[in-house]
Amino acid sequence: MDLSDLRTRLGAGKLFHAYIVTGGNAETRESAGQLIARAAVCAAPSGAPCGVCRDCVKALRGVHPDIETVDRTAREHTVDSLREVRSRVAVVPNEAARSVFLIRDADAMNVPAQNAMLKIFEEPPAHAVFVLLAENPQRLLETVRSRCETVNLTPAPTRAQSETDDAARAVIDALSRRDDLMLIRALLPVDKLNRETVPAFLESLRRQAVDAFAAGKLTEDTVERLSGTLDKADKMTAVNVSAVHIAAWMLSSLCSEA
Ligand SMILES: [Zn+2]
Structure with a gap:
């Protein structure tokens, strides 16, 4: 699907607890991840992300307190590097109804890190939404993939x-x-x-x-x-x-x- 298809789906209101965004290129994956994040925090009753509510505007400015991006600090995401994320997942959001954890290069999570995330995916708190950006989703465990909605983007020219x-x-x-x-x-x-x-x-x-x-x-x-x-x-x-x-x-x- 392209970004326009994704927007239509999100606007229809169904939001999953966890997404794997793959396909496209690094930029379109990031855009799709940000789009899901905005839809998750948007305060509009329908058609999220509306683009005009306080949550959408803060998200667009990159300062929404309930959207956390997780970057890799080494070659792999390890359990240690994800520990802070795990500690915050249970915390209720500050401003929006949901909190979003956008994990860049999620396919660089090593197996122990993936197992740690799997524990969260199995019983996610109602407010948490995870977005895993992954160029190579086959590097993710089948058990992780099966708990996520996959967004497969069309290649960008x-x-x-x-x-x-x-x-x-x-x-x-x-x-x-x-x-x-x-x-x-x-x-x-x-x-x-x-x-x-x-x-x-x-x-x-x-x-x-x-x-x-x-x-x-x-x-x-x-x-x-x-x-x-x-x-x-x-x-x-x-x-x-x-x-x-x-x-x-x-x-x-x-x-x-x-
Ligand atoms: Zn909005």
Whole structure:
């Protein structure tokens, strides 16, 4: 499935306790993981992630207290390196209804580490959601895999990815300068994107917005406006609105005069 399919599924409301995200490339796996994390903490009664609630905005800014990312500190994730995660799984979330543990390179968990996680997967607290990003899911124990919902992403075309990243960068640049003319120019190439590349463009905007906010280039207001715009644009993509219409709508939604 692609990110748009995943969003539709999540928006329909069914959320699992544990996911394995595989396929695609490192960037699309990360995007899918973040999408699941936002859906898990979103406060909207339906259609999560809504992109506009306080939880969605905090998640987009990378500062949601109930989303924990676990990076590998050595070649493998060991029991010791996951010990802190295990100690926090039982703790009730701070702000959202759920807490999310996003484990990057989960296929680098050694067997004892996987067995330790398996104990948690067998009786997870109701509020916990685990997202395992794994390039090689066959390295995970069958017992772990069987307790997770697998999200198998379609491969992302690398050349198209760099084009969508460039297009997204131009939009972020225009927003940081609050320059509407630049924004018009930045959104012009979007009409050349197609049904496969528009979702990648929108996700690239999300990723770059997080970085731009962290670097102080975008204000909180702009990030919120962008977040709401992107979520509506995602919904348009899901119902096959053409790229040229999405670009026009994004322009009207993002212009600083609006
Ligand atoms: Zn939300």
